Amino acid sequence: MFDVAIKNGLCFVNGEFVQANIGIEGNLIAYVGRDDICGDLEIDAREKIVIPGLFNAHTHLAMTIFRGYAEDLPLKDWLEKKIWRVEKLLEPEDVYWGSLLGILEMLKTGTTAFSDLYIHMDEVAKAVGESGIRAVLSYGMADRGSKEKADLELKIGTEFIKNWDNAFNGRIRAIFGPHAPYTCTPEFLKRVKDAAIELNTYVHIHVAETKWEVEHVKSVYGKTPVRLLDEIGFLDERTVIAHAIWLDDNEMRILKERNVSVVHCPISNLKLASGIARVKDLHDLGINVCLGTDGASSNNTYNLFEEIKMTSLLQKVITGRADALKAKEVLKMATENGYRAYGIKGGKLERGYLADIVLIDRRRHNYCPMYDPLHSLVYASYGCEVTHVIVDGELLVEDGIVLTLDEDKIMDKVESLKEKFEES
Amino acid sequence: MFDVAIKNGLCFVNGEFVQANIGIEGNLIAYVGRDDICGDLEIDAREKIVIPGLFNAHTHLAMTIFRGYAEDLPLKDWLEKKIWRVEKLLEPEDVYWGSLLGILEMLKTGTTAFSDLYIHMDEVAKAVGESGIRAVLSYGMADRGSKEKADLELKIGTEFIKNWDNAFNGRIRAIFGPHAPYTCTPEFLKRVKDAAIELNTYVHIHVAETKWEVEHVKSVYGKTPVRLLDEIGFLDERTVIAHAIWLDDNEMRILKERNVSVVHCPISNLKLASGIARVKDLHDLGINVCLGTDGASSNNTYNLFEEIKMTSLLQKVITGRADALKAKEVLKMATENGYRAYGIKGGKLERGYLADIVLIDRRRHNYCPMYDPLHSLVYASYGCEVTHVIVDGELLVEDGIVLTLDEDKIMDKVESLKEKFEES
Structure with missing residues (x-):
């Protein structure tokens, strides 16, 4: 029985x-x-x-609240005039309700676990606890060159891990989430990695999402993001990088050698005009590729079935081969590869x-x-x-x-919260 | 009242x-x-x-019956070893039930009209009549260089128009559907156009779907498909071309000058690794662009909302601009532009x-x-x-x-029909 x-x-x-x-x-x-x-x-x-269950390996869950808020804008305007403005207005309660709405959508579409990097993460953790879903959570840290901010960010990130890791029968894994090589200094990233090793945990980070990022990091540090991260000892089997679009062949080999996992977010990458990652090449090299939706404001859903279909189709067109990435491989990316990326025995x-x-x-x-x-x-x-x-x-x-979850209550609440973000 | x-x-x-x-x-x-x-x-x-209502402007409706039958294969194997083999086994009854299933899916996802090019078209017309949907129907003709076949094909195509045009309170428009410039000779295409002018009707054709097609037509006729069609007087405001992926700037201007409509089928074009059409450029030139799913075996749905989202997203990534094709423009492509392409006052x-x-x-x-x-x-x-x-x-x-429609009956029937197509 x-x-x-x-x-x-x-x-x-x-x-x-x-x-x-x-x-x-x-x-x-x-x-x-x-x-x-x-x-x-x-x-x-x-x-x-x-x-x-499907594993959505890269989200900014509470951004459901900005779903459809800023559309059809150049990336710079989208971020600077719209998203960063409203993110400053975000309060813990908004993140709580936005997270519940995101979890509702994920559960309804077969996602059993997700990996989130955002702010007010205690609220996300509460939503995970109540809903029963599984999650890998990280507070999104960026020092932007300030030693003071670096200390504070690392403190918040570390406390979050200590407070929440293994909560709810182990359904929550709390890890580190430094934002990206262009918002975090190498010194800060090194500190984060050291702390991750000490706490025996994982690191989730955006890498090589845009061509601009790669050029910017090269102009500041004289090398590409992947090479920079490798040089400071940041890359290992406990590192999960999201996007990984603008890589050369050598960088792919570095990721393979270091056993880094890659999260492919095809729809967000199209919508923000970032590019199309060479997933077939990454997969053929033996790199663990998993799938993510990114935030709802650049997607605009958490329906991983869309990413599954698009992952296969986009590789077919960019390689010119209708047999490029087979259905079975993509279903594995959406399930076991996501669990494997974060060291969870599932999928x-x-x-x-x-x-x-x-x-x-x-x-x-x-x-x-x-x-x-x-x-x-x-x-x-x-x-x-x-x-x-x-x-x-x-x-x-x-x-x-x-x-x-109470679907009606969540929808009513999020609908009512949107007012404060709309421009007067 | x-x-x-x-x-x-x-x-x-x-x-x-x-x-x-x-x-x-x-x-x-x-x-x-x-x-x-x-x-x-x-x-x-x-x-x-x-x-x-949404207008699905390019379908091979009865191919629902081959939905998922041949996957992840190179285009040549897909066509030659799989699709062409099973299409020879298709009987009128299969097309009838396959069409009903396709119409069921379209109606459930908001498509009120479609344009279909296939075989056993009397059965498609019957399904349209019973279901209440609107359709532009054409018998798919190809002479493949044979004068005898040309006569026969044109006879079938013309009779179909005479039998069905304006049926069911005008819900059916019957038009000509020569397959493509690589399966029809210029002589045959000229005869089709003359017949279309005589019958005061439209022509629906595949053009520039693959790079191979363009190279092949150039090697046989010394010019690209669009230039070839223009030279024989084939292109006018009553011509609707599907795909239009491999076009140079001059060919786009020809299409604009001739007031040709273009059907963009983004998902099929990805899935068969055909390419990504330059829809923003076509649209900016003032060409009437509408949307289609193509057949269910290269998609695999008739859910036009997928094409709507992908049309916008793919143009963003290929132009590198997140503001490339705006939501409103795409919604118009999916509605009024489809009706306009075929001269129907709707959308x-x-x-x-x-x-x-x-x-x-x-x-x-x-x-x-x-x-x-x-x-x-x-x-x-x-x-x-x-x-x-x-x-x-x-x-x-x-x-x-x-x-x-009786959804259960249609699903049971199509499920039972698939057996004869499965390989022993």
Whole structure:
């Protein structure tokens, strides 16, 4: 008798879709196989596709509150005239409600875990606790050349880790989140890395997102961001870099040698006109590539199915090969690679892995006919086919309803908060 | 008293979202304004966004039946080993059911009209008739250098027009659909154009989809496809070309001078690794650009909201400007530009226009908060937010249910048909 039994689903196991039953004990997968099993809670999955939960590996979650606030603007105006202005107005309460809205969207679209880098992170942690989702959280730090600010930022970042790491049965991992090589000095980044080693934790950072960044870092430090980070000993298997668009072949080899993970955020990268990362090349080199949405104001959703489809399609067009990046590889990027990037044993339907599991309705017009569930999922999903979501062994979404959150209340609240950001 | 009154919606009128009531008489919009109106049927739109229906301007509708059948293959293998093989097995009944499935998906995602080029077109016409959707239909012709085939193809294409043009209260427009300049000889294309002029109708054709096509046409005829078509007098305001990816500046000017319309199919173009069309340049030249999904086997959905978002995002990244193509311009491409391309007075919420209208639920987590409904629609839609669809004055979708089609029956049928295409 398992705590939860998911019965007769079409399950993504070892890279193939097979008919199977899944037994959960506590927060772990305890059984995957053909035996008839029972559970205190039994979920009939005969009409479902069952996959490991999606991992959204780079977000600024509370930016739901700025979703659609600033559109179709050059990047400089978008940041300087719009986003930075309203971020100054952000209060802890805004971050709390914006985070709940983001979590609501992620759970409804099959995301069981995410990695967030932002401000007022205590509020994000509270939202994670209440909702039941899993998260890797980091306070976004930038010293911008000031020793005083560096001290303060590192203090806030370190306290956040001490206060929240392993909270809620380990659902929260708190790590360091220095913003980027153009907003943090090498000295500060070195201090952050030392602190991360001391605390035995991970570092999440933006690197090589724009051509401007690379040119700027080169003009200031005489080398590209990746080379600069490598020289100061910043890059290792506990470093996760977001974007990684403007890299040369040698920098890719450095990332491989250092076992750095890369988060690809295709839609944000298109929307801000940043560029298209060479994901096939990174993948072919054996680098662990995972997927992220970035913040909702440059996307504008947290629906990871959009990133899944676009990751495959964009690599096809930039390489000129329709076989460039296969559906299975991309589904792995969206699941196990995200968990692996942050050292969490999840993202696979396998005994001993965390019970973060998503059930998807097979009976949808857009999945019809179904030659192969893999291709249906990767190329024909809208994102609204998810019916059940289990995180850490707990059922959080049932028949599309998020059991732990009050959807109407969250929407009303966020709608009411937007007023203060609108220009008079 | 109108036949239908849509009351208190947030309506896209003259490029702006305004609070309005819409009155329908017969198949036309008879009133748009603030007056309180009544109707035999009244639709409460207080919680809705109201837009003109989307026009999917390039499809091979029945290819739903091959959705997910051949994936991640080089274009040559995809076509020669997979698609052409199964298309030979296609029977009229398959096209009928495949078309119904495609129409089901389009109606559910707010598409009120489409332009289709395929085979067994009588079956597509029947499906259009039963479902209530609007369509521009053409039999896909190719002579491949044979005079005998040319005669036969033109005969089938012409008869199709004579049998179906203006059927179902004018909901069907039947036009000519020669396949492409590399599958049709210039002599044949000239005959098609002459016949189109005689029948006072339009021509829908694939042009400059792949680099290979352009090189091939140049090697055979000594000039690019657009120049070849222009020389034989093929291009005018009644010509609609799909894809138009591989064009030089001069060819763009030719298209503008001839008032040709272009159908942009961004997702198919990525998926088949064909390339990214220079839509911003085409648009800036004043060319009428509209949007299409292409066939479901290279997409894999008929959800035009995906094309809307991708059209904007791809132009941002290829021009390096986040302000490259604005949301409003793209929404027009998806609505009025499609209708205009085929000479149909629809795609606008304006008195005297066809009553093809879509209502969208405003109260969705992914639209929250709503700073501007335009940006919510273009950047945050999944496609499943559509609640009501009216075509030609008739309510076809109510609360997400397609009233004219039996969804379960269609899915079961198409699922059962796939067997014969699977390899033994």
